Amino acid sequence: GPEAPWWTSSVVYQVYPRSFADADGDGVGDLRGITSRLDYLQQLGVDVLWLSPIYPSPQDDNGYDISDYQGVDPLFGSLADLDDLIAQAHARGLRVVMDLVVNHTSDEHPWFVESRSSTDSPKRDWYWWRPARPGSTPGEPGAEPTNWGSFFSGPAWEYDEASGEYYLHLFSRKQPDLNWENPEVRHAVHAMMRWWLDRGVDGFRMDVINMISKQLPLTDGPVAEGAAHGDGAAYFLGGPRIHEFLAEMHAEVVAGHEATLLTVGEMPGVTVEEAQLFTDPERREVDMVFQFEHVGVDQGEGKWDVLPFRLTALRESLGRWQEGLAKAGWNSLYWNNHDQPRVVSRFGDDGAHRVRSAKLLGTVLHLHRGTPYVYQGEELGMTNAPFAAIEDFRDIESVNHYRHAVGLGEQPADVLRALRAMSRDNARTPMQWDASPNAGFTTGTPWLAVNPNHDEINAAAALADPDSVFHHYRRLIALRKSEPAVALGDFTMLLEDDPVVYAFTRRLGEVELLCVANFSGDPVRPAVPGWEEWLDAPLLLGNVAGSVGPDLVAWEARVLRRE
Numbered sequence: 001g002p003e004a005p006w007w008t009s010s011v012v013y014q015v016y017p018r019s020f021a022d023a024d025g026d027g028v029g030d031l032r033g034i035t036s037r038l039d040y041l042q043q044l045g046v047d048v049l050w051l052s053p054i055y056p057s058p059q060d061d062n063g064y065d066i067s068d069y070q071g072v073d074p075l076f077g078s079l080a081d082l083d084d085l086i087a088q089a090h091a092r093g094l095r096v097v098m099d100l101v102v103n104h105t106s107d108e109h110p111w112f113v114e115s116r117s118s119t120d121s122p123k124r125d126w127y128w129w130r131p132a133r134p135g136s137t138p139g140e141p142g143a144e145p146t147n148w149g150s151f152f153s154g155p156a157w158e159y160d161e162a163s164g165e166y167y168l169h170l171f172s173r174k175q176p177d178l179n180w181e182n183p184e185v186r187h188a189v190h191a192m193m194r195w196w197l198d199r200g201v202d203g204f205r206m207d208v209i210n211m212i213s214k215q216l217p218l219t220d221g222p223v224a225e226g227a228a229h230g231d232g233a234a235y236f237l238g239g240p241r242i243h244e245f246l247a248e249m250h251a252e253v254v255a256g257h258e259a260t261l262l263t264v265g266e267m268p269g270v271t272v273e274e275a276q277l278f279t280d281p282e283r284r285e286v287d288m289v290f291q292f293e294h295v296g297v298d299q300g301e302g303k304w305d306v307l308p309f310r311l312t313a314l315r316e317s318l319g320r321w322q323e324g325l326a327k328a329g330w331n332s333l334y335w336n337n338h339d340q341p342r343v344v345s346r347f348g349d350d351g352a353h354r355v356r357s358a359k360l361l362g363t364v365l366h367l368h369r370g371t372p373y374v375y376q377g378e379e380l381g382m383t384n385a386p387f388a389a390i391e392d393f394r395d396i397e398s399v400n401h402y403r404h405a406v407g408l409g410e411q412p413a414d415v416l417r418a419l420r421a422m423s424r425d426n427a428r429t430p431m432q433w434d435a436s437p438n439a440g441f442t443t444g445t446p447w448l449a450v451n452p453n454h455d456e457i458n459a460a461a462a463l464a465d466p467d468s469v470f471h472h473y474r475r476l477i478a479l480r481k482s483e484p485a486v487a488l489g490d491f492t493m494l495l496e497d498d499p500v501v502y503a504f505t506r507r508l509g510e511v512e513l514l515c516v517a518n519f520s521g522d523p524v525r526p527a528v529p530g531w532e533e534w535l536d537a538p539l540l541l542g543n544v545a546g547s548v549g550p551d552l553v554a555w556e557a558r559v560l561r562r563e
């Protein structure tokens with residue numbers, strides 16, 4: 001068949017600029033800080049750098065509220081700093097992917113300022129303006145055009161007193177949704193994307209891109225028992241024109257550059273059937289999607305309903321995605337990003353077995369079929385943070401949720417417990433470079449406290465220790481380059497019902513790999529069919545030095561190879 005695309009054998013590293021490296025000492029990470037750490041990324045061996053938003057922004061949602069798509073927020077530096085970062089990355093063979101946040105803008109974006117200025121504005125129709133519910137008093141609770149809740153608590157509609165109408169915001173009230181039905185909006189976005197490609201960027205990670213097509217007319221959604229708002233997902237997730245909009249974007253922006261670019265659509269709620277369509281190369285929409293099923297296995301009714309982790313649920317989900325995208329399409333593989341708690345605290349053991357379980361998690365993920373994403377600090381086994389009080393949090397989602405939940409009568413201690421487990425701020429504590437007071441992240445006061453465990457968990461210590469999580473990730477990334485079955489082998493899940501052993505094979509031609517992992521603190525003999533024969537196969541990679549026997553020790557993972 002045709003040669004596999006370059007990103008099948010690539011690994012992407014996500015940088016959250018605010019928390020990565022602060023060169024100017026203001027307590028917030030910046031572009032020059034990132035550039036100063038490119039050697040570190042090169043040493044890890046990653047191929048692509050994905051930058052979370054660095055554009056001018058009021059920072060209501062840490063840059064996911066953009067007020068100028070073609071600039072750099074002074075907080076992070078200048079356009080010249082970005083040009084320099086891109087040039088220096090390219091010089092090291094690293095591609096640079098930008099975050100594309102076009103479901104919504106900031107309410108301070110000139111487009112929205114214009115749209116809001118009058119009902120006759122030529123840009124009025126660039127956003128979703130609606131009158132109050134018939135028979136209600138505009139501005140009163142319950143008068144919103146639909147009953148939808150926003151992702152950040154409260155209603156998804158904000159009343160604009162000056163014009164007497166409401167605008168839609170699926171996220172914060174400072175993130176009004178763009179109206180993609182309007183072709184002018186789409187053309188403006190395409191032009192902006194082309195401008196970035198001309199500047200040298202190598203692709204886009206598309207924020208909540210499956211929310212850009214809305215089902216009309218916008219109508220009330222079902223209200224769960226005890227919920228303050230309705231669920232509008234049926235009207236904005238995977239709407240009727242989503243495939244058309246993505247195909248159009250591909251034709252207008254990506255076509256002709258496919259061989260060098262990477263596009264990944266972030267799609268909360270996407271099903272594997274839909275993902276097949278989005279990522280089938282024949283359809284020319286996106287290369288891969290971020291799906292959320294596997295990071296929902298420890299959540300019940302919403303993310304704050306924290307459930308115990310069950311390996312069987314994780315396997316069922318990941319296995320179904322491996323199967324669903326086996327023939328056409330492609331998976332992205334991730335445990336972490338700037339919205340998720342730290343995986344070693346979540347699915348591993350961040351106490352006695354932190355290092356080994358972090359390596360196990362990396363091994364299992366990177367041996368699946370798909371493109372792995374490493375989120376900053378994951379390669380160090382960084383953990384969730386010991387947040388003590390609500391004052392320790394900065395994230396708008398966390399802070400809003402606390403206020404609303406406590407307002408509705410929940411016990412503050414219960415709300416805090418859920419925040420500690422699931423808050424996005426767990427991912428956003430500063431990168432731990434060394435053991436110095438601010439972890440080598442800043443010489444100033446960090447915008448979010450550094451995790452006190454940086455005296456032990458940090459890049460300087462990891463680089464110096466050949467058995468560190470960092471060096472294990474480096475070996476995993478190198479294995480993808482040296483062993484074609486890692487990137488392209490067929491995937492077969494084993495042990496469908498095993499509560500502690502996660503095992504699967506990859507096969508490419510005559511080569512067969514076995515990945516087997518003990519997700520527990522107790523030794524176990526894996527029930528893998530033919531395990532005795534496998535014990536004769538050479539170990540490609542493991543997380544317990546010298547381990548060869550039939551039993552896996554606590555949190556042990558092995559990758560074996562035979563042909």
Ligand code: ISL
Nearest residue numbers: 061064101151171207208268303339397
């Ligand atoms: O973490 C979440 C809230 O529970 C997710 O629902 C998250 O909001 C969702 O995955 C969309 O995330 C993206 O868009 C948001 C932004 O806040 C996130 O940081 C971004 O990754 C709005 O732009």
